[in-house]
Amino acid sequence: MLTGKQKRFLRSTAHHLQPIFQVGKGGVNDNMIKQIKEALEARELIKISILQNCEEDRETVGNALSAGANAELVQIIGNTIILYKESQDNKQLELP
Structure with missing residues (x-):
């Protein structure tokens, strides 16, 4: 569980990142969760955008992605989700 100070730090770090995944009409599926896990292991902090044609609401998508990838x-x-998971092999971010 992240503290408020850690979340503020991660939000400021993620501000300049571009979204690397998009959730569209198909919603969240197992293949997407697998790819997000791999991206989190490589980068630790990622942005995901939700497209207008996504049938699920953003809270449902965010909770499904974080639970599936075991991420925070x-x-x-808006339509952007920020996920964080500490990398096992490639630690880049040092949380306050």
Whole structure:
């Protein structure tokens, strides 16, 4: 569980990142969760955008992605989700 100070740090770090995944009409599936796990292991902090044609609401998508990838949901702002998971092999971010 992240503290408020850690979430603020991760939000400021993620501000300049571009979304690397998009959730569309198909919603969240197992293949997407597998790819997100791999991306989190490589990067630790990622942005995911939710497209207009997504049938699920953003909170449902964010919770499904964070639970499936065993990651922390840092923020949902607009149609963008920020996820964080500490890497086992490639640790890059040092949380306060």
